[in-house]
Amino acid sequence: MLTLVLALWWPWSARAAEPTPPISAGTDAGLPSATAPSEGEAPFRFRVVVEAPRPLPDVLNASLGLVRWQSYADMTEDLFDQLAREAIDEAHEAASTEGFFSATVDVRVDRATTPATVTVVVTPGDPTRIHAVDVEVTGPAATQSPAAVSRVRDEWRLPLGAIFRQAAWDEAKQRAVATLAAERYAAARLAQSEANIDPDAKAADLSLVIDSGPAFRVGTLQIEGTRRYDADLVRRYSTLRRGDPYALADLDQYVRRLSATGYFASVHAVIDTDPAHADDAPVTVSVIEAPPKRIEAGIGFSTDTRVRANLNYRDVDFLQRALQFTADLRLESKVQSASFRVVRPPNANGWSIAGTTQVERTDIEGLITETASIGARGISLDERNQWEVGPAFLGDVQRPSGGDRIASHALYGDVQRTWRRVDDLAAPSRGFIAQVDVGASVPGVSTRAFGRVVARFAAWHPIDRENDLSTRLEAGAVIAASRDGIPSTLLFRTGGDQSVRGYAYQSLGVQQGDAVLPGRYYGLASVEATHWIREALGIAAFVDAGDAFDDHSSRRVAIGYGVGGRVRTPIGPFRLDVAYGQLTRQVRIHFSVGLAF
DSSP states (O other): OHHHHHHHHGGGTTTTTSOOOOOOOSSSTTSOOOOOOOTTOOOOOEEEEEEOOTTHHHHHHHHOHHHHHTTOTTOOHHHHHHHHHHHHHHHHHHHHHTTOTTOEEEEEEETTSSSEEEEEEEEOOSOOEEEEEEEEEESTHHHHOHHHHHHHHHTOSSOTTOBOOHHHHHHHHHHHHHHHHTTTOTTOEEEEEEEEEETTTTEEEEEEEEEOOOOOBEEEEEEEOOSSSOHHHHHHTOOOOTTOBOOHHHHHHHHHHHHHTSSEEEEEEEEOOOGGGGGGEEEEEEEEEOOSEEEEEEEEEETTTEEEEEEEEEEEEETTTTEEEEEEEEEESSEEEEEEEEEOOOOTTSEEEEEEEEEEEEEETTEEEEEEEEEEEEEESOTTEEEEEEEEEEEEEEEETTSOOEEEEEEEEEEEEEEEEESOSSSOSSEEEEEEEEEEEOTTSSSSOOEEEEEEEEEEEEOSSSEEEEEEEEEEEEESSOSTTSOGGGSBOBOSTTSSTTSOTTOBSEEETTEEEOBSEEEEEEEEEEEESSSSEEEEEEEEEEEEESSGGGOOOEEEEEEEEEEOOTTSOEEEEEEEETTTTEEEEEEEESOOO
16 A cells, blocks of 8 residues: 555656656667766757648657657757657658658757757648558358448448558458447458558559458356346347357347437446357347436427427335336426326237327417327337337317317327338338338227228338438328327428428418318328538438328428438437428528437
8 A cells, every 4th residue: 555655646747747857778779878967067958840741740849859859858869869869760650651652751950949959840742542452351251241241342441542541451351350240250360461552653552451250159158237227128128039140230139229228327248259169149238227206307409399398206116016107397488298108018918018198288370289198009129110008088179360269189000110120220221111100099989980001101212421311201191081080190281390391380270261271191201311521420412392282182292402411329320400481482491310210
């Protein structure tokens, strides 16, 4: 303990923050060894100026001994001369890491200034660019998984014509191995790599060999860290089955699913990458349990519903039975709601049961609605092939401006099926999501008998590394002779941040006096092109079109178009858009986070 205290105190009693002088190893007999100034000799003082085009100044400042040592209190002229000579080789090496293998370096010393000025001038010349790339995969993947091998090559990060940089070369190799390791081959490794540089031709030929190792299959789930909850609770949230082919995306989704339950503050899952266990590789899931009760309050702003405040209480161990209870109160300029929800953890068949009761009041586009509902819903576990089914009883009152009060109720049941075929469920960049919802009221306990069907489709299409295209289509219909007697939440209005931009929230519908009422039909379409300036930052241009209507003779197409900014985040894309509505001839600002469905 005494030694530790002295070690912590010592830097404050001497110049311990100063670097230790470089020591010559004797490989260059012409370089003097570093010594402190002799008695009576004044320390040598200098400052360094680096002159070089971007991006070289940052790497040069980090690499040159002259820069690091310019504040050394015991600097001697002999030591300075040594550092100045070494700076030439250091600058050449630093420039080469950025792809400039033929750089010229000049070190100039002006001793007439106080302190002396040392100018390091680096003229980089033309950069070395990628001339050829050879990515080879050996092992079982070469014959068993041609699609995985193609993905490694398609997603290679240093394309032909790119400037060769050492950091980018290292990252590209790591990413290539990680891409293959995510596709069943958890033990993939870099077997060989070579960057053949021709300084005269300013060309780099790259080659690497990745050994895939065997294909892995999921073994037993080994749960660590549970105290309050049974380990079987953790297992029941998994769609991984023993013997399934391993995929990192499936494991990541399992972790996200567990994290979203609220049971755990931390979740980590890893497969045993020992090739000897490839046919039955155990997966270790380590969790840290979170406090079961949580209360949150906040205020915010949405371009759809303006200022909002919310209060949320959650208990994920309700009645000490691992039931997830949520009470939520929301006060917004246009929408006010209170809801209570209880969710049971998945059973052995992978189904959760949720019970919900909610009251809501809205005041949007001249229409006041008051709705109360209570219902139960069964939800399957697998997000990529998800089912939802259940009944709900809804009571609804509509008060249009200048119109009569309309009351309705319905016992309604529906079945919803969602297909998610995307690379990332939260922030997809390729693939599609399709959803179909079919339901009907129960005659005798509803003010009107009706059926209802809604279909949604969204797709993401990468064009190249920096550009992609996304499309969205939606349509819905309520099958009934009239909208009268049908709760407003089962009818349709559109317009706003995640439907038809350029128009106010739910402003597209059936015009009745000063109010916009929901109709029996709706449709919308959207096309958006995004150019990514950086990996997570992009700009987009889009066109939206759609409307909600009550009969086909009154339908119209409301078109909105504009531009916006995009930021990729872990919870989905952040969008800030400026859109022009062609029908209203108005410009609106929209922002939103996450996917529409």
